[in-house]
Amino acid sequence: MVSRRTFSVASVTTAAAALLPRAVAASDAPKGVFPVQKSDEEWKSSLTKEQYYVLRQHGTERAFTSPLDKTYAAGEYHCAGCGSLLFKSDTKFDSRTGWPSFFKPVENAVGTTTDRSFFMTRTEVHCATCGGHLGHVFPDGPPPTGQRYCMNGVAMKFVPKADAPAVSDKGDSKS
Numbered sequence: 001m002v003s004r005r006t007f008s009v010a011s012v013t014t015a016a017a018a019l020l021p022r023a024v025a026a027s028d029a030p031k032g033v034f035p036v037q038k039s040d041e042e043w044k045s046s047l048t049k050e051q052y053y054v055l056r057q058h059g060t061e062r063a064f065t066s067p068l069d070k071t072y073a074a075g076e077y078h079c080a081g082c083g084s085l086l087f088k089s090d091t092k093f094d095s096r097t098g099w100p101s102f103f104k105p106v107e108n109a110v111g112t113t114t115d116r117s118f119f120m121t122r123t124e125v126h127c128a129t130c131g132g133h134l135g136h137v138f139p140d141g142p143p144p145t146g147q148r149y150c151m152n153g154v155a156m157k158f159v160p161k162a163d164a165p166a167v168s169d170k171g172d173s174k175s
Contacts, residue, residue, distance in 0.1 A: 036082040036130040047081065054152045055081045055132035058115075058124070063098025066153025071100070075160040077151075082130035085109060086156060087149070093141070095148055100156070102149040103141045110149075112137065125149060 053059035077087040095101035115124040141148035
């Protein structure tokens with residue numbers, strides 16, 4: 001028989017575990033062979049601590065901390081792990097979630113897996129070239145796709161288009 005105290009302790013422990021950042025061993029990255037392969041030590045030496053945490057351990061940066069969330073200049077978003085092109089600026093929009101969001105990735109640039117952490121099921125997005133964790137995709141984005149690719153800014157590098165005018169989240173020129 002379970003006492004109220006045992007039940008309470010178990011409930012608090014379960015709730016606390018759900019609130020802790022999710023860290024997964026590098027070997028738990030999406031299964032498959034990716035064109036860019038590195039050892040765990042090579043990843044650690046080529047990435048910052050925060051990039052390693054997000055890209056290789058499936059971490060999440062805090063909302064509203066990435067400068068890429070409010071970057072709307074013309075350009076491209078590349079994987080911070082391997083440099084592969086992931087998104088173009090004309091697919092970026094302001095989701096007001098605190099993370100850079102896009103309605104469509106570059107063709108064949110990302111892959112997805114099912115993420116069942118934190119007592120929910122989500123679709124995880126990873127780089128198709130190196131398997132690095134980028135974020136999640138949700139079915140609540142704008143037309144034309146209806147998708148919201150909610151990405152960790154630290155997992156990407158923005159490459160501005162030379163001499164291009166900045167664009168707002170609505171696509172209007174800001175000259």
